[in-house]
Amino acid sequence: MASLSYHERVDVALWAGDPELALDVVEAAYDASHGGAPSVWEGFTRHLVRQPAGDRSRLLAAMPARHDKAPPGSGWRSALLYLAVLLGHDLPDDILVTERQAALTSIENDWFYPAATRFHVLAKAELDAGRPVSDRLVAVFRRSAECHHHREVRRLVAGVREPVLNVGEAWAEAALADAASPGAPWGPLLAHIVTAKAARPSATWERKAQRLIAEIGAEPLQERVVAWLSLVGLPRTVPVRRDRPGAPASDLFDPYNANALRGLVWLLCLIEPRLDTVKALGSLAHTGLRATSGQGARTPKVVNAAVHALARLSHPAARQELDRLAKVTSAHGAHKLIAAALAGASAGATGA
Known part of the structure; x- marks a missing residue:
């Protein structure tokens, strides 16, 4: 199985009904992307999002335990939160909500936010669910959009009207x-x-x-x-x-x-x-x-x-x-x- 691509390996694990093995492959793909091949992770997440709803539901059900085992503050832990939003975009169950909110709270006092974490996707999930994000967090994303010109972050903050000014000054x-x-x-x-x-x-x-x-x-x-x-x-x-x-x-x-x-x-x-x-x-x-x-x-x-x-x-x-x-x-x-x-x-x- 090691000779197969990440796409093929995760397909085999999902076909076998083994979400834990599938998450092992997900983690390996994440590690590879941070070892100098960032396109691996982006392409891999798109592949996962295209999986049938049943396979994605089984993956999501296994994610909380995997998140709890990940080192606090690690990129892998943030990646799981990001992936949970992507995989569950059209599913009824919204998992890792408390963990997502805690992750967002952890950057409320940042000047800019670490774009690699893709926390703006987490914030959008909260807003789409009808849960407002804090004024401090709005300020973080606005500063990031203003200075880093990230298209998705700019799109996120364009939809946030209040507060009209950033708090903190x-x-x-x-x-x-x-x-x-x-x-x-x-x-x-x-x-x-x-x-x-x-x-x-x-x-x-x-x-x-x-x-x-x-x-x-x-x-x-x-x-x-x-x-x-x-x-x-x-x-x-x-x-x-x-x-x-x-x-x-x-x-x-x-x-x-x-x-x-x-x-x-x-x-x-x-x-x-x-x-x-x-x-x-x-x-x-x-x-x-x-x-x-x-x-x-x-x-x-x-x-x-x-x-x-x-x-x-x-x-x-x-x-x-x-x-x-x-x-x-x-x-x-x-x-x-x-x-x-x-x-x-x-x-x-x-x-x-």
Whole structure:
């Protein structure tokens, strides 16, 4: 039997009605895939999913005992959870639910999630069963989708609407609390700012933002945004682990929430500037420029938006904020960005 392929070996075991032997073959295929042949496992799982429902049911019935024997935290244990979801997708019994939920809970404090575990498949199984996943877990998958561009993870988080911002940052949690107040107008605003995923706002984005400003009122909106921005950079409310060397995750901006911060900056550009909004933009850029170990600026996308906003605003304090930023920043790229903004601001003042 050793000379047969994994597909053939598992077929023989299933034909013989021996799910334990079949799982031995499954484990061997998994080990082979992690020994330098990852395509073995992917092709093998597709082969298993195509098996008759009765064979898959027998395999699933044998999996809990096999999962219990697997070393805690091992890749094989995670693989069994993943395989259980695949094999049971059209069957009435949902096995290893408690174990699946425990596995998902174990990554709630990760900055990114280990993609090789394919835990997003486990999360989708929970959502498809009508069981919500935690806000912390949503944040993990959103950060992963934002930075790793994994198509399936992006598809998963696209279907999760709440919470509209990731928990874990003081400013975001304050915004979420404000939006949750009865009669508060902030929910639609937050839903719009998280769509600020491009380097510059589109005309369509700005038109919708203008409608929201008109509905809320420029002054209360400015006051609320300034209050939220004053909390940016405070210690995280939810501790996180990072899976690779470099800057501690606690020093970084949540990349999903960073889109929303960029959206807030764009909003302020559409309103007649006040001294407090200009200073809030300067402080946001300064906080974002603060260097982190092995990372550079904490959030270039937010810094870029804030600096460009300061260059665009027709307020005398805007140039003062840019001058201050130029003096406190040492990174070459940031200096170049601020110098260009100062030049643009000077040109605008001369033209005026």
